Amino acid sequence: MNLKEVLKMADEMVFAKTGQHLDNLQEAILLGTMQGEKYTKIAEEIHCNESYVRQIGSQLWQIISEELGEDINKKNFRSAIKRLQVSNSSNFAQDVVAIGNFNICGEARHPQNIPNSHPPNQETSNPQQTKTSHQDLSEMPELGNFFDRTSELQTLTTWILQQNCRLITLTGISGIGKTSLAVQLVQQIKHEFEYAVWYTLDEFPTIDKFQSNLTQLFSQSENPDSPPTNQKRLPLIKYLQHHRCLIVLDDVHNLFCSGELAGKYKPKHEEYRTLFKQIEKLSHSSCFLLVGWEPPKEVPQLTSQNTPIRTLQLTGLDIAAAREILRDKGLAEIDNCEALIHRYQGNPLWLKSVATLIQELGISATELLIDDTILLAEDLKEVLQEQYDRTSELEKQVMSLFATENQPVNFAKLLQNRQIPPSNLLNALQSLSRRCLIEKQENLYTFSPVMKQYIKGL
Incomplete structure (x- = not known):
């Protein structure tokens, strides 16, 4: 890893922790450390008090330690940074540059020999993409x-x-x-x-x-x-x-x-x-x-x-994207296309399954939508059964309640069943929600018509 890359990496860590970019003194400490210089040498080169350089250095190592999740100091910084190298370490020595003399503690002057130097708090350009090794x-x-x-x-x-x-x-x-x-x-x-x-x-x-x-x-x-x-x-x-x-x-x-x-x-x-x-x-x-x-x-x-x-x-596709699925099946221009998409909730697999059935049986979407008909092909039933079988007996009991309702229901309505204690009902609703088997809109719970049809057929 060359010095410019080291500065860039350190700058990102400091900015992530403090919201500020490296200043000139922090850059000088990092470059001097990478070149094996002592604090005395770094302080001499930048015409600054050694104790102040040590103080800033200590603060810098603490920030980097917190970002890397390990104890970093001046002695082990070079070995730690080598473990983070992206490019071949053999290129490291080719990019060593000299640090020019500039005064930080007195009148400020921009360093001329430090790569990627910038004033404090100045936004840097977008970093280049990291090549996947x-x-x-x-x-x-x-x-x-x-x-x-x-x-x-x-x-x-x-x-x-x-x-x-x-x-x-x-x-x-x-x-x-x-x-x-x-x-x-x-x-x-x-x-x-x-x-x-x-x-x-x-x-x-x-x-x-x-x-x-x-x-x-x-x-x-x-x-x-x-x-x-x-x-x-x-x-x-x-x-x-x-x-x-x-x-x-x-x-x-x-x-x-x-x-x-x-x-x-x-x-x-x-x-x-x-x-x-x-x-x-x-x-x-x-x-x-x-x-x-x-x-x-x-x-x-x-x-x-x-x-x-x-x-x-993840929820279902919107109408435009769902139409693409039907178009792939040669059904883009069928009547009641949007109603069909809504009934199968924009689910790509479910739409592909019903589209195949429509093609093979030669029925129309209008016929399919009569009386809230939902067709479940055998391959789709197998998928639904696999997910249904994962649920607990408590969840199956709650889903059976949903299957008897024609409209979204609230918690109070579900409690009227009186077969499930309130705490158990809450746990089941939370679990079903995490499994994406029910959705909550405001204070109402909705259950998939496709899952409802599957449960009715059990």
């Missing part, structure tokens, strides 16, 4: 047809690249397009990261195996010529602090139990809770994106802008 996207599915999700893509991009969120959950009912959106996102922003990794959690290993797989990727890329058995691996969180990583875990609901309320870990996967809390709490510039039917319990549905975690619950 390493990718493991072999498990990421091909994108295929992607239907417009402009606002959702923008939201996720802003959270990750501008707000530096560390843990994001992308949830939604089966077939809504979570994985497709995540693939599109990764394709667009992967070059902003040193590492881009995708794991699909069909049958996922223990936390030890998962961390071992990731740390092996990191350690082998850092020491490609070293035999794997001789490599000293750091804890996973240290790699996430030393490198900017984007890690996607798809089908994250497979970490959780079936037949329980949403987000309860399977016995062998409980230690993932500790990992996710580390990702949230400890300072680093990496991002975990969790994609699935339900989030972990520790991730709230409503998050604050003051925390590094976010949740995006």
Whole structure:
């Protein structure tokens, strides 16, 4: 890593912590440290009092320590920064530059020989994209047809690249397009990261195996010529602090139990809770994106802008995007197109299923919409059954109540059933909401007509 890159990285850390850019004295301390100079030498070169230089240096190391999540001082700064290097370390010596003499404590003069110098608080230009050094996207599915999700893509991009969120959950009912959106996102922003990794959690290993797989990727890329058995691996969180990583875990609901309320870990996967809390709490510039039917319990549905975690619950496509699905099936001009889209809630999978039925049976949308008819093909029933089977007996009982209602209902209406204690009812509603099986609009709960039809047929 050359000196200009070191200054840029340090400037970003200081700005993230204080809201101010490096001043000339802080830059001089960093450059002198990288060149192995003592505080006495640095103070002489910039014609400033040594004790004052030490004081500013101590404050600077404290800021960087908090941002990196480890104890940083003048003695270990160079070794720490080398672990964060993006480019080949052999280029480091080629970029050493001399520090020109300038007076900071007296009359201020702009340094002429310090790269990337700027006055305090001056906004810097947008940083260049970080070239992705390493990718493991072999498990990421091909994108295929992607239907417009402009606002959702923008939201996720802003959270990750501008707000530096560390843990994001992308949830939604089966077939809504979570994985497709995540693939599109990764394709667009992967070059902003040193590492881009995708794991699909069909049958996922223990936390030890998962961390071992990731740390092996990191350690082998850092020491490609070293035999794997001789490599000293750091804890996973240290790699996430030393490198900017984007890690996607798809089908994250497979970490959780079936037949329980949403987000309860399977016995062998409980230690993932500790990992996710580390990702949230400890300072680093990496991002975990969790994609699935339900989030972990520790991730709230409503998050604050003051925390590094976010949740995006994906809903159906708008009319224009949903029409594209029907157009692909040759049904763009059918009558009552919008009513059909609303009935199937803009869900891409559900719309594809009903469109195939319309084609194969030769029926019209008008016939289909008579008497609130909802067709469920066998393949769609299998998908719905898989998600239904994950729910607890309490949730199934509440969904049966919803299936008897023709309109959205409030909590008081549900309590009139008197079969479920209020506390249990609240827990079930929260869990169903986290599974994206019900939606709340103001004080009313709505239940998917498609799920309602499926439950009636059980």
